[in-house]
Amino acid sequence: MKKLMVFISLILMLVGCNQDDMQDRTGLEKSVQSIMMDEDISEIHIKSLTDFDWEKAYLITPYSDQKSIEKQIGVSFKDKSNMNMRDDIYLIVFIQDDKVIQYAELKRQGADFSVGEKEYLTPIDDVIKIDRYKE
Template sequence: MKKVVVVFILLLLLLAGCSSVQHNTDLGKSIYSIVKDKHNSEISLKSLTSFDWEKGFLFTPYSTEEGIVEQLGVNFNDPSDIAWRDDIYLLVFMNDEKVVQYVEVERQGADFTIGEKRYLTPSDDLIIIERH
């Protein structure tokens, strides 16, 4: 019985250690400040990020987890429950084909778009703010 408990604890620790996806609240606050200023019409992510990323995906309100997984190409358990929300956009960053960080972007009476692109890159990082 003791071995079973030890193995169970080790498995829990291993699973906890595998989750390297970070909710980046600081980036969310920085984006909030930019959107709050009505003179701003775009957000440049490269200047706001201090971590390595290759792709950034912007998901609209009511995006399903299945649609998110399909677009990312990897498994992602959406912690924001965006499928049920209309108050946020979800920004998911990937590096080396892994999700590394995500941000819940408050709408603040605005919508956000990346145009016809599938995703953002550090060299093509602009999110357009569409005010209502």
């Protein structure tokens, strides 16, 4: 029985270690969805929707593969959204201290997103432009 308890404890510890800090991204995703419902809004100030510190945020376009995502953001990132096969979402990946601290899926909802000519967003320059189209 003692061996079973030790085994279960080890499994729970391993599962806990494999959980990343990026589990609670649903609030951010829901906030963006809410903004998208108002067709008069043409930009998102992403800093106002985050409750964590970040230095850079990268907008990842549909159909981006793992290699191009990592090249764009400059750090290792496991794409759990399978962006290389999707055109229904964009990803926004947040970086702090040269590591990914959060990401969110931004549903397109009849729009494209853009950060203009910038390589990435910062908390001071945090605007994502919304280009709406009719489906």
